[in-house]
Amino acid sequence: MDALTLRRWQAGDLPLLRIANTPEMTRHLNGVETEEQLIERNERYLRLGEAGQARNFVIEDPQHRALGSIGAWHVEWHGQPAWETGWFVVPDAQGRGVASGALALLISELRQHRDGRRYLTAYPSTTNPGSNGVCRRGGFELIGTTSASFRGAELIMNEWAFDLDS
Numbered sequence: 411m412d413a414l415t416l417r418r419w420q421a422g423d424l425p426l427l428r429i430a431n432t433p434e435m436t437r438h439l440n441g442v443e444t445e446e447q448l449i450e451r452n453e454r455y456l457r458l459g460e461a462g463q464a465r466n467f468v469i470e471d472p473q474h475r476a477l478g479s480i481g482a483w484h485v486e487w488h489g490q491p492a493w494e495t496g497w498f499v500v501p502d503a504q505g506r507g508v509a510s511g512a513l514a515l516l517i518s519e520l521r522q523h524r525d526g527r528r529y530l531t532a533y534p535s536t537t538n539p540g541s542n543g544v545c546r547r548g549g550f551e552l553i554g555t556t557s558a559s560f561r562g563a564e565l566i567m568n569e570w571a572f573d574l575d576s
């Protein structure tokens with residue numbers, strides 16, 4: 411999709427997290443968060459952003475309507491500093507290349523702000539066709555599968571990585 415922009419996350423963006431917090435939108439994330447957890451997530455985006463440890467964005471169309479969110483945060487990955495990314499697109503805007511377009515913008519953003527990190531990783535649930543499609547289309551390499559406890563239940567995830575030097 412053309413003419414998307416990324417705008418840095420602001421305190422007033424909490425309602426966007428609520429829009430994404432439905433049973434359907436969190437089907438591959440072991441379900442919804444509480445209002446307290448959403449408030450904590452909003453504060454974490456701001457806090458880590460100010461500390462230079464994360465870059466979270468609202469995905470906007472040319473009319474500055476919020477179509478979703480994408481972000482990246484510092485992680486340790488196979489013994490080296492790396493980035494991890496995550497995203498969502500609101501239901502009305504899905505299936506039009508919004509997540510893929512936003513990921514391309516995020517990659518160019520991270521290439522300008524490397525923070526000494528070469529790889530961008532992503533961990534969608536193995537059952538999430540949309541998110542795995544975003545990784546595949548974005549040129550990520552499938553490394554393998556892994557599992558972890560997430561929101562109180564086991565989540566089996568694909569491990570994807572993108573080389574920012576490529």
Ligand SMILES: CC(C)(COP(=O)(O)OP(=O)(O)OC[C@H]1O[C@@H](n2cnc3c(N)ncnc32)[C@H](O)[C@@H]1OP(=O)(O)O)[C@@H](O)C(=O)NCCC(=O)NCCS
Pocket residue numbers: 434435436438439496497498499500503504505506507508509510511533534535538539540541542543544547
């Ligand atoms: C996953 C999500 C972000 C995809 O957003 P989107 O803007 O619809 O994705 P795109 O249109 O950029 O699609 C990217 C690729 O994935 C494929 N894809 C997207 N949704 C798909 C689906 N439901 N089933 C199968 N393939 C899908 C597209 O066909 C495209 O691949 P292609 O270029 O080979 O055709 C969106 O569905 C979403 O927000 N889901 C709920 C939240 C979520 O799961 N977040 C991720 C947690 S890891």
